[in-house]
Amino acid sequence: MNYQEYIRELTAAADSPKAAILASCKKNGKRAVGWVAPYAPEEIIYAAGCIPVGLWGGEAELKKARTYLPPFACSIMQSIMEFEANGTYDDIISAVVIPAPCDTLKCFGQKWKGKCPAVRFVHPQNRHVPGANEFLVAEYEHVRKCLREILGAAITDEELSDAIRLYNDYRFAMRTFTHVASEHLDVITPVVRHKIIKASFFMDKKDYLQLINGLITELRKQPRNQWSGRKVVITGITFEPEALLKVFEDYNVAVVADDIAQESRQFRTDVPFYGTPMQSLAKQWQIHEACSLAFDANKRRVEYLTELVRANDADGLVIGLMKFCDPEEYDVPIIMQACEKAGIPLLNIEIDQQAAGVGQNRTRIQAFVETMA
Numbered sequence: 608m609n610y611q612e613y614i615r616e617l618t619a620a621a622d623s624p625k626a627a628i629l630a631s632c633k634k635n636g637k638r639a640v641g642w643v644a645p646y647a648p649e650e651i652i653y654a655a656g657c658i659p660v661g662l663w664g665g666e667a668e669l670k671k672a673r674t675y676l677p678p679f680a681c682s683i684m685q686s687i688m689e690f691e692a693n694g695t696y697d698d699i700i701s702a703v704v705i706p707a708p709c710d711t712l713k714c715f716g717q718k719w720k721g722k723c724p725a726v727r728f729v730h731p732q733n734r735h736v737p738g739a740n741e742f743l744v745a746e747y748e749h750v751r752k753c754l755r756e757i758l759g760a761a762i763t764d765e766e767l768s769d770a771i772r773l774y775n776d777y778r779f780a781m782r783t784f785t786h787v788a789s790e791h792l793d794v795i796t797p798v799v800r801h802k803i804i805k806a807s808f809f810m811d812k813k814d815y816l817q818l819i820n821g822l823i824t825e826l827r828k829q830p831r832n833q834w835s836g837r838k839v840v841i842t843g844i845t846f847e848p849e850a851l852l853k854v855f856e857d858y859n860v861a862v863v864a865d866d867i868a869q870e871s872r873q874f875r876t877d878v879p880f881y882g883t884p885m886q887s888l889a890k891q892w893q894i895h896e897a898c899s900l901a902f903d904a905n906k907r908r909v910e911y912l913t914e915l916v917r918a919n920d921a922d923g924l925v926i927g928l929m930k931f932c933d934p935e936e937y938d939v940p941i942i943m944q945a946c947e948k949a950g951i952p953l954l955n956i957e958i959d960q961q962a963a964g965v966g967q968n969r970t971r972i973q974a975f976v977e978t979m980a
Contacts (some may be wrong), residue, residue: 610794620810621802634811634814638656638658640700640703641659641660641703642706643715644662644687644844644868646900647705650767651747651754651888653812655755656758659808661807666961667960669686671692676688681711682960687715697721701723702726702757702758704750705719706730709933726753732902734892734902739889740886767888777815777819781873784803784822785871789919796852797853797861798856800862801849801862802849804869804870838919839921840919840924842926843868854969857969858976864918868898876895877891912942912946913945916951923951924942924954926954927958928955939955956968
């Protein structure tokens with residue numbers, strides 16, 4: 608296939624998640640198990656012989672969700688609650704794994720209304736003390752035990768090791784893709800970039816890895832694009848609805864790199880070799896840095912973002928601040944101070960998946976582009 612065909616197949620999966628999931632399950636003879644954003648041990652699900660499906664919400668008219676969640680819960684959780692209350696997930700996933708890295712998620716698992724059983728676990732907040740690995744191993748063993756009972760799967764250490772190797776290959780390929788994409792900004796537009804990365808949540812990682820590696824190979828055959836527009840780095844939990852990214856395209860702005868929980872934070876940190884497979888999975892959380900949801904008293908994320916802007920020769924930084932997301936809000940003032948000190952143009956816009964329009968943000972993005980001119 609040429610690069611256009613790879614792009615079409617990947618973006619189609621992002622545009623039609625249910626169809627992509629069901630097709631992948633049928634092709635591979637597997638069931639699907641959901642995991643609620645932002646982080647979950649997908650390798651345990653994969654080792655159970657299932658396809659991990661990322662649940663990141665989406666555009667939905669909120670009706671039933673208000674019964675179970677307060678209006679100040681973030682829009683991702685509101686959307687997931689609406690979808691599950693409407694039965695959207697009932698004929699797709701066989702179980703759901705729910706983490707608890709923020710206040711909303713700590714109670715969200717208790718409110719799950721879907722027909723499939725929910726498996727809840729907790730990441731340790733103090734990640735660097737010696738007992739953190741032991742604690743998270745126990746939590747992950749709880750996930751394995753529950754999935755064994757629900758799915759009737761063995762989930763052996765050997766299967767876990769194989770899944771870890773596959774997922775590390777996926778992470779390496781994705782880091783490679785984001786680098787190659789930055790050299791072809793005329794082809795990998797902000798919307799296309801987002802959809803290609805998002806497609807990984809809706810298919811078997813083996814199949815996705817084959818597609819993304821094929822796309823990388825074909826893109827490398829093309830001449831490097833000399834981008835004439837502006838380039839930005841984006842950061843936040845997610846950058847949806849996609850209409851926001853389309854506004855960037857309208858003003859000839861490319862996304863050259865990201866620090867998005869739904870995107871690069873998913874594949875930034877490999878699972879290291881560290882004792883048993885479960886200890887290795889737990890160690891990944893301990894070494895995962897520069898993320899608002901992984902506690903860091905030193906706020907390395909701030910330096911990481913300024914360096915990301917410099918390393919990619921970007922013209923500015925855009926914060927997509929998820930509405931009502933406390934962990935992200937805490938970082939914003941520090942990021943603003945760092946950008947001002949470094950002379951990096953900064954735009955902070957609010958992200959709300961239920962937003963009916965992007966008119967106000969369009970005006971702000973237009974003004975931001977003009978300041979970079």
